[in-house]
Amino acid sequence: MRIAVSVGSAASLSAAVLLVVLATAWLLARRSRVARRRAAAAAERARRQAEQQADRLRAELDRREERLAGELDRLRTREDELAERSAALARAAAEAGELLRRRAAELERTAGLSAAEARAELVREAESEARREAAVTVREIERAAREEGEQRARGILAGAIQRLAAEQTAETAVSVFRLPNEEMKGRVIGREGRNIRTFEAVTGVNLIIDDTPSVVQLSCFDPVRRETARLTLEQLVEDGRIHPLRIEHVHERSRAEVERRCVRAGEDALLAVRVGAMDPELVRTLGTLRYRASYGQNVLGHLVESAHLAGMMAAELGVDPEPVRRAALLHDIGKALTHEVEGSHAAIGADLARRFGESADVVHAIAAHHGEVEPRTVEAVLTQAADACSGARPGARKESLEAYVRRLERLEEIARAHDGVATVYAMQAGREVRVMVRPEVVDDLGAQVIAREVAKQVAEELTYPGQIRVTVVRESRATEVAR
Template sequence: MDGIDIMYFAIIGIVALGAGILIGRSMIAKGNAQKEKELEEKAARMIKEAEITAENIKKDKILEAKEKFLKLKSEFEEEASRKKNQIITNENKLKQKESHLSKEFENVKRQEADVKELRDNLTAQLEVVNKKKAELDKFNQQKVSILEKISNLTADEAREQLIESLKSEAETKASSYIKDILEEAKLSATKDAKKIVLETIQRTATEHAIENCVSIFNIESDDIKGKVIGREGRNIRALEAATGVEIIVDDTPEAIIISGFDPVRREIARLSLHRLVQDGRIHPARIEEIVSKTKKNIEEEIVEIGERTVIDLGIHGLHPELIKMVGRMRFRSSYGQNLLQHSREVANLCATMASELGLNPKQAKRAGLLHDIGKVWPEEPEKPHAILGMELAQKYKEHPVVCNAIGAHHDEIEMTHLISPIIQACDAISGARPGARREVMESYIKRLKELEELGLSFDGVNKCYAIQAGRELRVMVDAENVSDDRAGQLSFDISQKIEKDMQYPGQIKVTVIREMRSVSYAK
């Protein structure tokens, strides 16, 4: 192929390329024109749809605005109508009030005129009454003057005679009436008093508690008796010295007898024996230790008994010291009658009787429980127990009614309250029950106490116990201050003073015990 052919083909190629480009452009221009037309038509359709939508929205908004306007207009018209009706109603009420006030005003004016007329009439009548009163006074003076001339008495003398006559007649009638009332009152009072006392006694159930002077300590076997006695009797002597009672170990099977007039001592001895037997170690040092602990336990038990008693009786606000004294009553007796049982019975009797008489049953019950409280206070034995009990009640801020009832129940002081004779009567009722008391027991205990106090009055005496029903006085002395020779002399002096100052049956053995102990500790 030569160069001309190549050129020819190149020209043809170029021409063909140009023709292709022209044709392509023509086709693109034609396509673009069609697309623009379609777009224009689409835009025209959208504009038309938008116009239609806008028109619909416009119509809806116009309709909604019209509805709202009509609704607001209707509400406004209703509110305006309501207010208008209210205004009309208020105007009608005001018109009615004005009419009512005008009528009342007319009535007031009419009443004022009537009052004025009435006042004028009363003034005229008062003048007439005053005139008639003056005439009546003048007539009375004339009448009195005439009566004075006739009777030769003045008006004051006649008045005095009339008063004396009426007074004498009234006194005669009154004395007769009072006499009838007193006779009737005496009959009914005696009957009512018997009824109240009988009802009180019947409503109060109690047991007869008689105190004994011995306690029985039961043991499992008689072998324990040897341990209790100890070598050469040292254990039993130590126990008697520590407790102040007599320990009787005889042929009674499975029993040890504890003898002593003081219930507290007997109880301490019984509990101490129980602990010693359970422990098994019985010797003088252990005995003293156990007795000391038992005494502390008894003190706690006394407080517990007092608290339980006041709770059972429903008594509140009692001082702790008085509660402790109430507990001590459990271990005291009055003519053989247990003091706590007696006081509880008197308290219940007093409360019942006070209720029957319409008095305060709580104060009566309180006074009944505390009426013998002076018997358990050993510091001032020379005072009567009623006075001592009253002073203790005053010391611990008891009510004056309670204090007077305690002090007056044996007539040591004057009774100032109605509860006081009730306490006295109930104390007599409790003590007068058949089998409630034994006079011999009281005198016996009093004699033993005096015997112990006589022994304690000597110098150098630490403890003093009356045992064997008062036939022996056991005296423990201080070994450092009392020698053996002095112990013998002391025994003689005490026996001589007993012969001189006391009355007693038979004879009294005076035993002075002087024990020397030396104690040291290995550290």
């Protein structure tokens, strides 16, 4: 009985499972049918929408085609109208050309000239009239420009000169040195004149001692050499120890001091004219002009004055004044080297400025300030004008002093050109040339030959009052150190 019940329960359970499976399959099939119907409905809707869109596009294309057809018809009609007008214009042009030919023929018959001849005559008359009018206009413009330019130039120059109050000092070839007492003269001369001879040989400056109480004179055409000698003598007198070795030692210190003063003078000049930085060697060379004179005018003072004048004129003309002041400040720098380098001071100065990195406009202004090179820039023209204004001041130029200095420089050049010459000094206001030769190169006989040749060349080349004595000194020194 228990076995039968178990079998019946199993059969019921199987039937229930089968029913569940069948129910699940039916539900899945139903859902699949619903999904297919929905997909078909969506596809149908999409198809209908695509057909509607296509219908709309076809309708729009039809409308555009109709509009284009209408435009094409209108364009064809317009083309026909333009063709008719063009033909009418061509006919009118032909008629006008025929009328012009007839008129020209009639005019030629009446005037007795062909059209080409009449045209040429008309052109000649027009050209002649135009030339006359142009010439009158050009002369009027030139006259007005000249008057206005001259008036403005006078105003600029007058204003620049009036605004600058620079003092003029006449340089001489003699410096006066005051001694503390009359006894110092004897110490300066030394035993048997050895101190004064050594002083003159070392410094190259003539020391003049006369009857004037407590005063000696230093005579030399080279201002740098004369200033060095003055400082040497000043230190020797202050120290009181005056002998040949001391003179040489003090002279070396004085030369170094003059070098420092030259550098300071160059720096002061840069500050005075307000220009930018400059190569130190160029500043030192500029400072040496503090001790040089041109026609009696201090060269460094002349350069500073020219720079101020050029800067003022540049400001009046609306030009950048800094490069103009720079060019005017350096335009005579070549005078510091004329005794060492051959050539004009303008060419020497331009080469020096170029070598130390100055701009092309500054170099050109230096080279052109005396007209040796044609001025091409406003800096060059203003440098020329400032140089002329500064040199034209009353008392600024003295030809006699310049000729005297040139003669003394030439004296030294003649003697220095001989082989074996170590140092040359023009002394006694140019009445004596003292030549120091190297003893290892020139013997006693050679010294006599040099003296005779120098005297002969001086007599042939130079013009001078009185006579000039040529002294050749050949000195041998032996030096040992005791330890």
